[in-house]
Amino acid sequence: MKTLAFDSTNAICGAVFLILGGFFTYQSLTLDLGTALRMGPGYFPLLLALILMLLGIVVLVQSVRVSGEPLGPIALRGMAFILPAPVFFGLTVRGLGFVPALFFTALIAAFASSRMKPTMALMLAAAITLFSVAVFSYALGLPFQRFGPWVRF
Amino acid sequence: MELFSNLALGFATAASPENLLFCLIGVLLGTLIGVLPGIGAxxxxxxxxxxxxxxxPVSSLIMLAGIYYGAQYGGSTTAILINMPGESSSAVTAIDGYQMARKGRAGAALSIAALGSFFAGTVSTFLVALFxxxxxxxxxxxxxxxxxxxxxxxxxxxVALAHGSVVKALAMVSLGLLLGLVGTDIYTxxxxxxxxxxxxADGLNFVAVAVGVFGIAEILRNLEGEKTRSVLVQKVSGLWPTRDDFRRMAAPVLRGTAIGSALGILPGGGAILAAFASYTVEKRVSDKPEEFGHGAIAGVAGPESANNAGAQTSFIPLLTLGIPANPVMALMVGAMIIQGIVPGPNVASEQPALFWGIIASMWIGNLMLxxxxxxxxxxxxKLLTIPYYVLFPIIMAFCSIGVYSVNSNVYDLYAVAFFGLAGYLLVKLRCEPAPLLLGFVLGPLLEENLRRAMILSRGDPTTFITRPISATLLLxxxxxxxxxxxxxxKAKREEVFQEED
Incomplete structure (x- = not known):
């Protein structure tokens, strides 16, 4: 029996390129393609998307019958806390205002490391907030509301 | 002499107290972040x-250039002291620099790197002004x-200078170009x-993409396996190189500067190539090649000079043609566009103070270093001993503020998170993000020029090979x-990039 070995990293990679290429191809086809003389908005992206799909296929084919290195550890905890931090800032900076939004953003990000202790995180977030308000809000004069409508009495 | 009056204008601009201050802040901040292991320029x-x-605009670009030199120097410091190059261009420095540090000569290695860089920076700044x-x-x-x-x-x-598979790098370029096209089509x-x-509708914010793909992705990568770093040297002493060191570094610095200046102009990442080329040359011409890999001074002085000269001359294609030669220059283009400056041949004549100010600030930045x-x-x-988990909440907070302050668009922050995730996954899939960013910046320019060229030639695609300059470039x-x-x-290339990892 033949065992089908393949480089899983590259297989996933090829598949990702194919899917992305497919997405852009589909989207480009809904746009006006135009002609080579007067290219429409869809012409150049369609060309690129097709190239991307082609390259995806090449990566996929190359991945068969070679064993490669595995993916390695994935920073799940990091992703769970780092990525929501800017999203939280975006969601609350207008409502809560600059000061509370930044404090919680720093606090969320602080928990990405398993070594961070709660008290340390609180202190760090407070220090970051204090420093940023002094530098960005007062010294540089960025037009942020320090406290937004949600927390105003 | 026109050159000297131009340079005088440049120095007058760059040496104004506030620009000097911003240059200083830039150099300090750049070194501060660049010295953190795992975070490259x-x-x-x-x-x-x-x-x-x-x-x-002038102050902003001067500060940015300062950040660039600082970051590069910070990267070399990390490479020498803890053998962890933040950027591939300082990977070569790590080979012999770290060995020197192990022999208790960390101070000398750091000074040699700094002095070599300064010399190379001086020469290549002059070259930039000249050409x-x-x-x-x-x-x-x-x-x-x-x-x-x-x-x-x-x-x-x-693509050629990216790590790993060429096919993947090509795919990353295509993906970057596509992402660059997101937004409103300029013609219709x-x-x-x-x-x-x-x-x-205005396109993806360049800062959001750059911060996500490079900044956030690097933080995530560093969070993977949290290890305690061991800093080799707690106190650096014996900073000043001995007379013998000076004698041994002179020739490598000169050769490194020449190699770096020539290769830096090439689009696509001259500084990295320059450092590798210089190391190979030094090893070949040395009368004691067995010293290399065990703390050879030439192995630090040559590549560091080449690296810095290359970094400097890579401003030439940017300032004259508006074409970024590497991801760092792509960031510069993004910054210029946000400041309302269209990089290209017209900058020199329309905004001479800006143009020459940047060139002069290159030298000042190097001097400050x-x-x-x-x-x-x-x-x-000392900074190297600060635990990483204290640093990245700070970085995240500043990134959030920074990205939001560009346009006050909260969607840019969502894009940061999205591209952070995407960048991290692509790194995990062993794809290099640098070509993606270059593609992202060039996407709209490439499409615009393609469409314009096709209209000018009445739909004849042979225009690209019948016009001599264009044909040469395509060749x-x-x-x-x-x-x-x-x-x-291919085999050699894989070998080179293996050494680095």
Whole structure:
């Protein structure tokens, strides 16, 4: 029996390129393609998307019958806390205002490391907030509301 | 002499007290972040980019250039002290620099790196000033077809110098170009790939993409396996190289400067190539090649000079043609566009103070590195002992503020998170993000010039090969691709990038 070995990293990679290429191809086809003389908005992206799909296929084919290195550890905890931090800032900076939004953003990000202790995180977030308000809000004069409508009495 | 009056104008601009201050802040901040292990020059600049936007265009670009030199120098410091190069261009320094540090000569290695860089920076700044104007003249002859072909050369070279698979790097370029096209089509006003989100009609924010793909992705990568770093040297002493050191570093520095200046002009990442080339040359010409890998002074002095000279001359294609030669220059283009400056041959004539100010600030930035950073080495070493988990909440907070302050668009922050995730996954899939960023910046320019060239030639695609400059450029691009795919070069290339990991 033949065992089908393949480089899983590259297989996933090829598949990702194919899917992305497919997405852009589909989207480009809904746009006006135009002609080579007067290219429409869809012409150049369609060309690129097709190239991307082609390259995806090449990566996929190359991945068969070679064993490669595995993916390695994935920073799940990091992703769970780092990525929501800017999203939280975006969601609350207008409502809560600059000061509370930044404090919680720093606090969320602080928990990405398993070594961070709660008290340390609180202190760090407070220090970051204090420093940023002094530098960005007062010294540089960025037009942020320090406290937004949600927390105003 | 026109050159000297131009340089005088540049120094007058760059040496104004506030610009000096911003240059200083830039150098310090750049070193501060760049010295953090695992964070290279590109990531450093991406993270610090937003804070420069509140300034005047000249000050902002001068500060950014300062950040660049600082980050590069910080990267070398980390490479020498803990053998963890933040950027591939300082990977070569780590080979012999770290060995020197193990032998208790960390101080000398750091000074040699700084002094070599300074010398190289001085020479190459002069070269930039010398060549900028004639090259601008050539650039003005460029039509749409030539620009298109030149950008192809840039993209292909970035592929050749990326780590790992060439096919993947090509795919990353295509993906970057596609992402660059998100937004409103300039000719027809049709929104493209915006998924119906009105906030993306102006395109994806360049800062958000850069911070996400480089900054956030690097943080995540560093969070993977949290290890305690061991700093080799707690106190750096014996900073000043001995007379013998000076004698042994002189020739490598000169050769490194020459190699770096020549290779830096090439689009696609000259500084990295320059460092490798210089190391190979030094090893070959040395009468004691067995010393290399065990703390050879030439192995630090040569590549560091080449690296810095290359970093400097890579400003030439940017300032004259508006074409970024590497991801760092791509960040510069983004910054210039946000400041309302269209990089290209017209900058020199329309905004001479800006143009020459940047060139002069290159030299001032290098001088500050030597004068300030050498005495501050003790501080940087201390910084290496700060645990990482304290640093990245700070980085995240500043990135959030920075990205939001560019346009006050909250969707940019969502894009940061999205591209952070995407960048991290792509790194995990062993794809290099640098070609993606270059593609992202060049995407709209490439499309515009392609469409314009096709209209000018009445739909005849042979215009790209019948115009001599364009044809030559395309031939160069083709040659680079063929060379990269040649079996012998392919093997050699893999070997080179293996050494680095």
């Amino acid at each position: 590109t990531a450093t600049i991406a993270m610090l980019l937003p804070i420069t936007f509140q300034l005047e 900028a104007i004639p090259l601008t003249g050539i650039a003005l002859k460029f039509g749409a077809a030539e620009y298109f072909s030149l950008m192809i050369v840039g993209l292909v070279s970035s 006003g049709t929104p493209r790939f915006t998924l119906g989100i009105r906030e993306y 030597v004068v300030l950073n050498l005495p501050l080495i003790g501080l940087w070493v 160069i691009a083709l040659a680079v691709l063929v060379i990269v795919f040649l079996p012998s070069v």
